[in-house]
Amino acid sequence: MRILYTLLLFCCIIFWSSCRNDFEFEPSTGQLEFSKDTVYLDTVFTNIGSSTYNLKVYNRSDQDIRIPNVQLSQGESSSYRLNVDGVAGKVFRDVEILANDSIFIFVETTADIQELSQNALEFLYEDAILFDGGENTQRVELVTLIKDAVFLFPERDAMTGEVETLQLGTDPNGDPILIEGFFLEDNELTFTNEKPYVIYGFAAVGSNKTLTVNAGARVLFHANSGIIVADQGSMQVNGELSTDPELLENEVIFESDRLETAYSNIPGQWSTIWLTAGSTNHNFNYTTIKNGTVGLLMDSNDGGEDPTLTIRNSQIYNSSNIGLLSRTGSILGENLVIAEAGQSAMVLELGGSYEFNHATFANYWSRSFRQTPAVVISNTFGETLAANLDQANFSNCIIYGRNDVEFGFSKADEAAFNFNFKNCLLRANDPNGNLEDDPLYNFSDLALYESVILNEQPLFLDTDTNKLQISLESPASAQGDQATANLVPLDLIGTNRTTNPDIGAYETIMFPDEN
Structure with missing residues (x-):
């Protein structure tokens, strides 16, 4: 009976299969x-x-x-x-x-x-x-x-397979802190605009060496890569004003080596440009730094009479952590835009000396929850270190973003803490009265705040795409200090501002819907 049943089942399968045309292509x-x-x-x-x-x-x-x-x-x-x-x-x-x-x-x-x-x-x-x-x-x-491109990368030992490293110091146990990297040779210390430069690991500028980056150069970083400038080393980034605001043909651009459109605005694709302790005489002009972890990191540079870093007509965008981080730095920034950062657009900590004229700090980060303000000013580091903040002067600047308060302070009484905002548009919305008893937010103190505008929307063109030109209707229009504008007579894109200057890095423009 079992054999008969099996034969019957087999015949049914054969008959059923012969009737199917599913596999007749x-x-x-x-x-x-x-x-x-x-x-x-x-x-x-x-x-x-x-x-x-x-x-x-x-x-x-x-x-x-x-x-x-x-x-x-x-x-x-x-x-x-x-x-x-x-x-x-x-x-x-x-x-x-x-x-x-x-x-x-x-x-x-x-x-x-x-x-x-x-x-x-x-x-x-x-x-x-x-x-x-x-x-x-x-x-x-x-x-x-x-x-075609110029590829710069650490060497790999043919015998051991180990990659060339740089030592950044030692950890608390005395063990060396190493990163994959290499020192640029003398014939590699000038980046031209002939070909893009693609960097793997950290490219280091040695002591008493200068890395010169010519107008129109493109410097691209692989993941976890960057530039590091050693004690007494220097960077001269010599971008120029471009005629095409989209191509930025004369600007120097530092960005990721992922050129696909999908990666054009993704933060954190590479590490940082690190101006280490003792490095000196850095100049960045018409420079765009985007999609890094920390755009510019400056460490323990007092600068003497002259700023250690002068950064003009430049933009830092889409940093996963911080756009510009300076510890005991000495910086002059003019026509500077820093926007879209996972933590803060700019952090000035452990004192230093800073002057910013016609700068825009705007943080409308929406990729995650952000607690830190767009700009942080501090004379401390951690719980034990303090250093004099000789000055942190902002004139004709915008500091704005999504948070209620977009500039914050951390002050240690044992060190100097000097700052001033003059003709600035600031975000300091205080619905719960948390700032009322804080003397650092005493907006009637003219030694700290002079002719500032509070909590009025700047009316940027498009914060989602980092287009931070301001509308003709902006409260920042024609509200700049004339003496400051005379020091910086052209805005970031070359517009004259010597008459009725606006606040921020850009003069006002007519938006499409204002025609």
């Missing part, structure tokens, strides 16, 4: 549809792999189909790579798609620009994915821009 007839007709892979550097991009291929028919051939137009010689429905390669046969279904194709590339176009600094590399053949052939174009 028809040849494709050139009627495939695609999620896009061209796959644009964002700009990549020579010999550096791209991100992975996807293409969806649709079978809109009611028949299961088989595509006889899917391949790159250049075949196995192509610098593109495919993954078709989970299988890697460059040429594929008999690719099946069920009725009213789809498959994914993933695309990557790694290309050597010298093999593609000798002596070119950039090259538009193209290929195509071909589907089927003959009169049924369909194609999807592939396009990417390959850029």
Whole structure:
């Protein structure tokens, strides 16, 4: 009986299977549809792999189909790579798609620009994915821009495999604090605008050496990378005013080496530019620093009579922690914009000497909850250290953001604490009266606050995209101190401000909806 039952079941399975046509695939007839007709892979550097991009291929028919051939137009010689429905390669046969279904194709590339176009600094590399053949052939174009670059990275020991390191000091146990990095050679101490510079690890400027960065240079950092300037070392960043506000062709730009559009405003993709204790005579002009962890870190520089860091006509954006962090620093900042930081746009701690004229500090960070104000001024560090804050003077500056109070203080009585705001637009909304008894927020004290505007929206163009020009209707319009404006007669984009100057790094503009 059991044998008869088994034979009957077997026959039913055979009969049922013979009636199914689920696996009878028809040849494709050139009627495939695609999620896009061209796959644009964002700009990549020579010999550096791209991100992975996807293409969806649709079978809109009611028949299961088989595509006889899917391949790159250049075949196995192509610098593109495919993954078709989970299988890697460059040429594929008999690719099946069920009725009213789809498959994914993933695309990557790694290309050597010298093999593609000798002596070119950039090259538009193209290929195509071909589907089927003959009169049924369909194609999807592939396009990417390959850029040549100067790659700077720590050496790796051929015997041990260990990567070159820099020692930053010792920990409390006396053990060395090491980071992956290397000292720039003398022939590497001038960055030009001919090719982008891509840095892996920390590129160090040695003692009594100067790193000069020419106008139009692009300096790009891999993850956990940056620049570090040693005792008596210096940085001279010589950007110039650009004619195109989008391209910033003459500006010096420090950013991540991820050039894909999706990464253009992602904070924390690289580490920092660190001006260590004893480094000196730093000048940054027409410079953009974006998407780092700490944009600029300045450590224990008293500067003497002259500021250790002069930063003009510059912008620091999208720092995952802090835009500008200075400990006992000496800084002159003019036409400076620092915006969008996970903690504070700027922190001045453990004293120092600071002067900011026509600066905009705006923190509208929305990626996480932020408790710290946009600007922090302190003469302490931790619970035990204090140092004189000789001055922290702000003139014609905007300090604003989402928090009720966007400038904060930390004061130790055993050290000097001197600050002043003059003709500034400030955010200090105090609905619960927490600031009423704090003498540091005594806005009637003219030694601390002179002609300030409180809690009036600056009317920025677009804080989400760091466009911090102000409207003609802004309360900051024509409210600047004229003497300060005469020191900085042009705004960040070259507009004259010698008559009725506005507060902030930009003069007012007419917004599109004000026409």
